[in-house]
Amino acid sequence: MKRDTRIRGRAGSIEIEAESFQYQHAGGEPIKGRFFSEPTEPGSRAVVIDGRVYRVTRGARGEMLVNGVATLIEVFDPRDLRARPAAMASGGRSEIFARMPGKVVRVLVSKGDSVEAGQGLVVVEAMKMQNEMKSPKAGRVAEVRTQPGAAVLAGETLIVVE
Amino acid sequence: MFGKVLVANRGEIAVRLIRGLRESGVRSVAVYSDADRASLAVSLADEAARLGPAPASESYLHIDKILNAARKHGAEAIHPGYGFLSENADFAEACGQSGIVFIGPPAEAIRKLGSKTAARRLAIEAGAPVVPGTQEKIANLDQARQVAQQLGYPVLIKAAAGGGGKGMRSVEREQDLASALRDAASEAFRAFGSDEVYLEKQVLEPRHIEIQILGDHHGRLIHLGERECSLQRRHQKVVEESPSPVMLRHPELRARMGEAALRIARAAGYANAGTMEFLVDRDRNFYFLEANTRLQVEHPVTELVTGLDLVAWQLHIAAGERLTISQTEVSWRGSAMECRIYAEDPENGFLPSPGRIAHLHEPAGPGIRLDSGVYPGWVVPLDYDPLLAKLVAWAPSRDDAIRRLDRALAEYEIGGIRTNVAFFRRILADPDFRAGEFSTAFLATHRLAPEDPSPEMEAAAAIALTMEEAMEDAPGEPLPAAPSSSFKSPTHPRLIDGPLWLAAGRQSQLR
Numbered sequence: 171m172k173r174d175t176r177i178r179g180r181a182g183s184i185e186i187e188a189e190s191f192q193y194q195h196a197g198g199e200p201i202k203g204r205f206f207s208e209p210t211e212p213g214s215r216a217v218v219i220d221g222r223v224y225r226v227t228r229g230a231r232g233e234m235l236v237n238g239v240a241t242l243i244e245v246f247d248p249r250d251l252r253a254r255p256a257a258m259a260s261g262g263r264s265e266i267f268a269r270m271p272g273k274v275v276r277v278l279v280s281k282g283d284s285v286e287a288g289q290g291l292v293v294v295e296a297m298k299m300q301n302e303m304k305s306p307k308a309g310r311v312a313e314v315r316t317q318p319g320a321a322v323l324a325g326e327t328l329i330v331v332e
Numbered sequence: 333m334f335g336k337v338l339v340a341n342r343g344e345i346a347v348r349l350i351r352g353l354r355e356s357g358v359r360s361v362a363v364y365s366d367a368d369r370a371s372l373a374v375s376l377a378d379e380a381a382r383l384g385p386a387p388a389s390e391s392y393l394h395i396d397k398i399l400n401a402a403r404k405h406g407a408e409a410i411h412p413g414y415g416f417l418s419e420n421a422d423f424a425e426a427c428g429q430s431g432i433v434f435i436g437p438p439a440e441a442i443r444k445l446g447s448k449t450a451a452r453r454l455a456i457e458a459g460a461p462v463v464p465g466t467q468e469k470i471a472n473l474d475q476a477r478q479v480a481q482q483l484g485y486p487v488l489i490k491a492a493a494g495g496g497g498k499g500m501r502s503v504e505r506e507q508d509l510a511s512a513l514r515d516a517a518s519e520a521f522r523a524f525g526s527d528e529v530y531l532e533k534q535v536l537e538p539r540h541i542e543i544q545i546l547g548d549h550h551g552r553l554i555h556l557g558e559r560e561c562s563l564q565r566r567h568q569k570v571v572e573e574s575p576s577p578v579m580l581r582h583p584e585l586r587a588r589m590g591e592a593a594l595r596i597a598r599a600a601g602y603a604n605a606g607t608m609e610f611l612v613d614r615d616r617n618f619y620f621l622e623a624n625t626r627l628q629v630e631h632p633v634t635e636l637v638t639g640l641d642l643v644a645w646q647l648h649i650a651a652g653e654r655l656t657i658s659q660t661e662v663s664w665r666g667s668a669m670e671c672r673i674y675a676e677d678p679e680n681g682f683l684p685s686p687g688r689i690a691h692l693h694e695p696a697g698p699g700i701r702l703d704s705g706v707y708p709g710w711v712v713p714l715d716y717d718p719l720l721a722k723l724v725a726w727a728p729s730r731d732d733a734i735r736r737l738d739r740a741l742a743e744y745e746i747g748g749i750r751t752n753v754a755f756f757r758r759i760l761a762d763p764d765f766r767a768g769e770f771s772t773a774f775l776a777t778h779r780l781a782p783e784d785p786s787p788e789m790e791a792a793a794a795i796a797l798t799m800e801e802a803m804e805d806a807p808g809e810p811l812p813a814a815p816s817s818s819f820k821s822p823t824h825p826r827l828i829d830g831p832l833w834l835a836a837g838r839q840s841q842l843r
Contacts, residue, residue, distance in 0.1 A: 207799055
């Protein structure tokens with residue numbers, strides 16, 4: 171089983187064969203080893219790599235907690251075309267979601283716009299602070315799911331960039 | 333003792349109180365807003381009464397609705413918890429007029445200590461040290477300039493009615509005084525409905541140390557020692573401990589501060605549980621700051637080191653019983669430390685992170701107490717303070733308590749929302765914190781950067797997520813790498829026939 175990964179913003183891949191794995195991220199040395207993994211509580215797994223135990227749990231949206239350390243992660247099946255509209259170098263489909271509840275002040279893009287990595291997409295105000303949410307990568311705005319004045323909850327998807 | 337008590341609060345403190353009531357053989361009535369229908373507190377109580385919609389003004393702050401619920405359910409007394417109506421003298425009085433006991437100090441004592449300016453006057457009259465400053469509210473800018481000149485900069489502007497840092501401004505130079513005064517007054521008005529502010533000399537590198545007091549309605553008043561609460565973000569406490577590291581080095585300070593706290597409490601005619609907060613400077617001068625006329629969030633710390641159950645004593649005292657412990661009988665054992673677990677994002681300015689708790693693993697084991705108000709699947713509402721739980725460790729020494737707390741934090745997993753669990757582990761690892769060398773400025777001056785996962789941790793995350801998603805995509809089908817069969821095939825030959833658990837039981841007896 172092979173998956174493309176995006177961990178803490180870096181593209182990479184994980185390959186799992188029975189109880190062996192190989193993990194690599196762009197620019198990093200590949201790691202290989204023996205492992206086993208058992209689901210423990212719902213949403214949680216023990217991953218034992220060469221005898222070292224990691225507790226991995228679904229954290230906040232888009233994150234896994236690895237021994238308590240929050241790790242931003244996505245995995246994609248390279249054979250799944252839906253999940254792979256653009257080259258992996260630009261990271262596939264990205265949902266831009268509200269990190270905290272608040273109000274949308276401005277929407278800076280429209281559906282179909284091309285955007286650069288780091289370009290502002292939407293401004294959300296929470297606790298009297300305005301927070302501009304930026305595109306994680308270059309691509310095209312596939313969906314705009316919000317509008318100025320809308321109240322949003324933490325985790326709510328606002329914009330989708332492909 | 334009462335037969336039935338209404339808990340006029342929510343979250344972890346409602347759970348704590350319901351537990352205390354059950355232990356005392358008292359029936360509990362939980363109240364809830366529409367956002368809290370499915371709360372842990374409601375599910376643990378004996379009876380429950382709806383107050384109204386989610387906003388606190390229409391539920392937990394609505395005096396008439398709470399009194400109606402108490403009458404309807406036949407509750408003889410109301411415990412207000414902390415926050416909400418707990419320090420509202422009008423509420424305490426309204427309870428009395430309805431023939432319901434308010435579990436807390438007399439309304440008159442709340443009034444005397446409720447306004448910070450009134451409390452300061454009282455403390456001065458009682459001979460307790462206070463931070464130099466004005467006793468009266470600041471009427472205008474000219475007066476503020478004059479007072480600040482006398483005190484010497486830096487000065488602090490504070491809201492008379494306030495707490496939690498709202499309406500507070502530090503001013504280092506005279507040219508900043510006018511705007512700070514204006515901001516503080518308008519913030520105070522928005523938060524407390526009163527724009528009354530006063531000026532104080534700013535104590536440099538202060539530690540926040542408070543004294544727990546307990547008194548009955550028959551004239552006995554004792555103190556239960558201190559809690560150090562210097563670790564604060566935006567004037568909100570996050571870590572509390574007892575003994576204070578200052579007292580560990582200078583034990584005589586406890587008795588001196590305890591006596592000052594008791595003088596103020598006596599002057600106010602205080603009864604039941606309460607807290608006198610002090611600032612302590614580098615030279616161990618202490619200054620009375622304010623009174624909290626209620627049970628504190630951090631009360632478990634005192635319970636663990638004194639072995640006294642504050643909630644049980646609150647009930648006995650409110651029921652008119654005598655406090656049977658004398659000052660000399662109070663003893664302190666070991667060290668206790670508490671972390672306030674919040675649904676907030678420490679990497680994003682501590683912004684609240686409400687939402688659904690998708691996964692929850694709570695720590696347990698030796699010396700750990702968890703006062704929690706949540707469960708897996710609970711949706712943390714937007715409407716209230718995002719405190720989820722309080723994790724408290726007790727151990728024979730401060731170092732042991734820190735290690736134990738860190739161990740428990742490492743076990744604590746909360747998924748679906750962001751929390752400050754990992755942030756506490758970075759605080760506990762800090763050398764200054766470990767050495768007990770800190771002030772209220774600690775969190776503002778220490779960079780506690782989050783740990784980066786190692787490549788192997790990234791691999792573990794990738795393996796787990798890949799396997800989880802594969803399982804979701806193909807439920808029931810064996811995973812390519814699922815080695816669970818190793819658990820199903822016993823490695824030892826079967827010695828005994830019969831059900832597996834019975835066999836396993838017999839086998840372990842044989843060993």
